[in-house]
Amino acid sequence: LASALSATAVFAASDPYCNEGACYGATHGYAATNIERYQRNLVDSCLATDAAVNGTGNLWGTKTCVAGAISYNWIWPETVLGLASCPNEQIACMADMPSLDYNVYASIVGDCAWQEGGCPITQQNFVDFIYGTLSDIGSGDWPSSTDTLLSEGWQPLLAWANSGETIPYTRFNDFLH
Template identity: 40%
Template structure:
């Protein structure tokens, strides 16, 4: 048995097939063309210095000095700047990156960042960082890091130590799930992959 298909039926069938597989949906086409979504500058501006619904002016000071460090060095390597690392812990990595992108105009992909500069980590934990296997960051190391960094920038505002412990440090500990201390690799992962906000 032979089937005959007219030229017009064949054209209709070809049109139907091509219309269902021709082009991706417009929103997919836009995302793939951009590679990364545009930063939420309005959200970043309204949320500056706020982490888990708690505002802290000292955190705003850290964010501003981080931005200045990156601009002065003409760099987007966020985790190679001590003040940026400190700012991420009080702002969250997501909003810090959004803020920096909005204020500098640079594309700073969160997951594309280099690892935390080990010298910064060693400055937080001390000489034990250079021993075989290194050593983890303690709560006291973290508190000293935050207050020491704020002293270096000559801040005129200081965070409540309870907020530093119960909000900033606790969030890192919860995400890394390493107990009461946080080793370098886990802290590095938190900076690069937690997308904390």
């Protein structure tokens, strides 16, 4: 029994990262998809934010990481995390990543976030968040059309959330994890 436990401990210690392979998959998937320049700007800004990617990371405490993860259904959170794990194997696993910072959520939905019970994300909130975040980083690139942003970002996110025409904080946070 002792040797079996010892072998298990050795095996577990040799594979300390849950993100093993995430960098490879993310970089190859990211390069192969039809990503618009504005989406790359969001993700690049995310990956350049020390608070988001250093140590165990806090991707969902950074607007550009959240915006990059929701702007296109071929990027999504797994790709952002995978790209962040390339220079930092210590970054937390998806399930262990801190929850969506409520200040970031409030920047999406507005002041109603602070009212009792909060408020969900609407389609207009989604569009405004993407464009506002692009403006915040000084991007000169924008979605090719709002219709494309909605069909490739909002509608797949809404379908995933399965919460009607809006997305509450809890479902949005679940999506990011």
